[in-house]
Amino acid sequence: MTILDPRPDVVLEHAQVVQHSGVERASLVIRGGKVFESAAADALRIDLADHFVFPGLVNAHDHLHVNAVPPLEHAAPFPNSYAWIDEFDVYLRDARVTAVLDVPRALRDIHGGLKNLLAGTTTVAHHDPWHPAFDDPHFPVDVLREFGWCHSLRLGEPRGTQPPRFGPSVQESFLNTPPAQPWIIHLAEGTDELAHAELASLDRLGCLAANSVLVHGVGFTDADVDRIIDRGAAVVWCPASNLAMLGATLKPHQIRRLFAAGRLALGSDSRLTGSRDLLDELRVAAQNSDLSARELFSLVSRYAAAVLRTSACGALGVGSQADCMIVRSAGDPYDTLLQTRRNSVRAVVRAGMPLVADPDFSEWFSFCGVPAALVNLDGRTKLVARHLAVREVFALEPGLEIMEIDACVS
Numbered sequence: 003m004t005i006l007d008p009r010p011d012v013v014l015e016h017a018q019v020v021q022h023s024g025v026e027r028a029s030l031v032i033r034g035g036k037v038f039e040s041a042a043a044d045a046l047r048i049d050l051a052d053h054f055v056f057p058g059l060v061n062a063h064d065h066l067h068v069n070a071v072p073p074l075e076h077a078a079p080f081p082n083s084y085a086w087i088d089e090f091d092v093y094l095r096d097a098r099v100t101a102v103l104d105v106p107r108a109l110r111d112i113h114g115g116l117k118n119l120l121a122g123t124t125t126v127a128h129h130d131p132w133h134p135a136f137d138d139p140h141f142p143v144d145v146l147r148e149f150g151w152c153h154s155l156r157l158g159e160p161r162g163t164q165p166p167r168f169g170p171s172v173q174e175s176f177l178n179t180p181p182a183q184p185w186i187i188h189l190a191e192g193t194d195e196l197a198h199a200e201l202a203s204l205d206r207l208g209c210l211a212a213n214s215v216l217v218h219g220v221g222f223t224d225a226d227v228d229r230i231i232d233r234g235a236a237v238v239w240c241p242a243s244n245l246a247m248l249g250a251t252l253k254p255h256q257i258r259r260l261f262a263a264g265r266l267a268l269g270s271d272s273r274l275t276g277s278r279d280l281l282d283e284l285r286v287a288a289q290n291s292d293l294s295a296r297e298l299f300s301l302v303s304r305y306a307a308a309v310l311r312t313s314a315c316g317a318l319g320v321g322s323q324a325d326c327m328i329v330r331s332a333g334d335p336y337d338t339l340l341q342t343r344r345n346s347v348r349a350v351v352r353a354g355m356p357l358v359a360d361p362d363f364s365e366w367f368s369f370c371g372v373p374a375a376l377v378n379l380d381g382r383t384k385l386v387a388r389h390l391a392v393r394e395v396f397a398l399e400p401g402l403e404i405m406e407i408d409a410c411v412s
Contacts, residue, residue: 010044012366015029018054020335021304021318025335035323036321037318037321037323038320046369054330055328056299058123059327061280062310065129068110073275074086074093080192082196083247084156105394112135113399115143116395116399117399122327124315124350126145127238131169140390142357149310150175151169151175152186176208176209185215186238187209187216188217189217191221191244210229214236219239219256222237231260236267237265238268239251240268243276243277251290258293261301265309268283295337295340325351327350349366376404380402
């Protein structure tokens with residue numbers, strides 16, 4: 003069995019389904035991992051009165067394999083990310099870091115996926131080389147596949163006869179990326195003149211186009227933002243990481259301008275520099291912009307899907323993948339999302355299968371044939387699909403422990 007196998011119909015009744023366009027009181031029918039029009043007579047019906055159902059959140063920027071690495075301590079903001087990388091190279095010899103990096107890469111990737119899933123994120127753009135762990139149908143989240151990437155201008159440029167320090171080269175990766183797919187690069191991650199000059203440098207290389215996705219952009223000028231919008235490019239905003247590393251982030255009027263053009267998404271950038279998860283990142287974004295709660299929701303749903311050029315996530319229309327996050331309703335749905343912590347999420351569903359939920363959803367796990375483990379998540383009891391309850395992975399995640407490996411719902 004894989005989590006994408008067809009299963010009997012499930013109907014989420016009386017739900018308040020939250021979309022970019024508003025909230026609809028409707029029954030959500032799940033069949034074969036997708037949202038369907040109508041249900042069979044023998045469908046499992048789950049009463050979700052007094053609940054909001056959000057599409058699974060979309061994290062537009064993460065480094066899945068480093069979420070357990072302790073952050074680099076520093077006394078003052080760095081002028082740019084390259085200075086941070088130089089200091090981090092020394093930090094790699096720290097015993098706390100080597101202890102994490104000694105954990106097999108596949109387990110660290112699974113951990114990164116799990117920390118996203120626990121907070122309602124079901125799709126992630128991983129800005130690093132592809133790892134075979136992502137091909138496993140049991141991987142906690144969907145990892146964006148169809149895209150090109152380069153690390154950054156300095157680390158993605160050949161040095162004489164030497165290849166780029168990390169990842170594919172800038173121009174080669176850009177030219178090899180089909181125009182219908184996003185091409186993603188860290189850019190202008192700093193507050194100094196080096197960062198201010200990077201967009202112009204990228205443009206001179208011929209790599210600023212409608213499919214260019216620029217991560218961070220702290221060093222952008224207002225003219226840069228205008229040029230990005232004019233070219234149809236987009237920006238992934240990671241405010242917590244920016245503030246921690248650089249002491250600054252995009253300016254509110256720049257955020258507003260990019261949002262108005264539909265060219266902005268939100269990313270967590272991993273715990274090495276950023277927030278614990280995307281729910282926390284949303285709150286940081288709220289504190290550092292004038293975007294409304296509803297507008298912020300767009301950055302992790304419809305706008306994120308548009309920036310990443312995928313129709314497989316970000317909404318819950320008929321035919322879309324049945325990825326969703328369920329929370330108790332408490333007034334305005336978008337304000338509720340900003341107040342939600344991962345341990346208060348009622349259920350996280352991927353391709354129609356419950357993977358994390360409160361224990362009173364145990365019948366759903368049984369009906370879908372998903373064996374479950376009983377766990378403690380930040381002081382609250384949860385069910386987690388048993389294939390995700392890997393002790394070595396849980397050991398990397400603060401606030402998460404296995405209570406009972408077989409919760410007898412299979």
